[in-house]
Amino acid sequence: MTERQIRIFGDPVLKTVSDPIRLTDDVAGLITDLLDTVKIPGRAGVAAPQIGVNQRAFSFNVDGEIGYIINPVVVELSGDPELVDEGCLSVPGFYFQRMRYPFARVTGVDLEGNAIELSGEGVMAQALQHETDHLDGTLYIDGLEKTLRREAMQAIRSSDWF
Template identity: 50%
Template sequence: MAMREIRVVPDPVLRTACDEITTVDDRVRSLVEDLLDTVDAEGRAGLAANQIGVSLRAFSWNIDDEVGYVLNPRLVAVSDEQQDGDEGCLSVPELFYPTTRAWYARVEGVDLDGNEVVVEGTDLMARCLQHECDHLDGKLYLDRLERGTRKKAMRELRERL
C-alpha cells in the first residue's frame, strides 16, 4: 500500500492504549500492508500501529532480514536475565538512551487469517518485541529510563520541539 508518515511526540495517539482488533476487514488488511511497507526501510526495527496514527493493536518488525507482523500481540514471557543498551524510537527521533530490557521475550497474537502467531527472540528481537508492546499500551521507551537519564532525555526532547 504505502509508506506512512511516523507520528512523533507529543502526538497524543502515542500515549493512548490501542484497541483490540475484533474484525479483520479491508481496513486491517491495509493497516498490515502499511506497517510492513513502513518498517521496511533502512534503520527501522519495529513499528506499532499508533506510530502511523492508527489506534489498533498491531505491529510489524524488521530484524535480521526477517519482516513480519502480529495482530493483538500479548507479551507472555520475558527472561529474568536483563540486557542494557541504547534504545531509540522513530517517534522520538534522534534520541538514544540506555534502556534496560529483558534479554528474551515472547509475544503471542494472530495473523490476518486468525492463525496463532508466536514471535520470540533474544537481544535486538526481544528489545523490539517489548518496545512495540509498550507502544500499544501508550508507553514510550523514555518511560523506562532511570530517573536521572529520563530527566535529561525529557529536557533534550523539549529543546527539540
C-alpha cells in the same frame, strides 16, 4: 498501500492504550501499511499508533526478517534485565540506555486469525518489548531511570522537531 508518516512524541495517539483488533477486511490495509513503513532501512519495528492508528498491531524488521502480529500479548520475559541502547522513530535522533529483558516471547494472530508466536533474543527481544509498549501507550523514554529521563526530556524539548 503505502509507507506512512511516523507520529512524533507529543502526539496523543502515542500515549493512548490501543484497542484490540477485530479481524475485518480493513485490517489488511493497516498491516500492508505497517509492513511498507517498517521496510525502510534502519527500522526494527513500527507499531500502529506510530502511524496514527489506535489498534493493537505492529510490524518488525530484524535480521532480514520482516513480519507483523495482531493483538500481541507478552507471554514471557526472561533473563536478567540489562542496559541496552534504545531509540524510537517517534523520538527521532535520540538514543538512551534503558533496561530490557534479553529474551521475549509474544503471542497473537495473523490476518487469517491463525495463532502465531514471535520470540527472540537481542534486538528481536528488544523490538518485541518496545513495540508492545507502544500498544500500551508507553514510550521507551518512560522506562528510563529517573535522572536519565529528566535529562532526556530536557534534550527532547531542546530538539528542532519538538
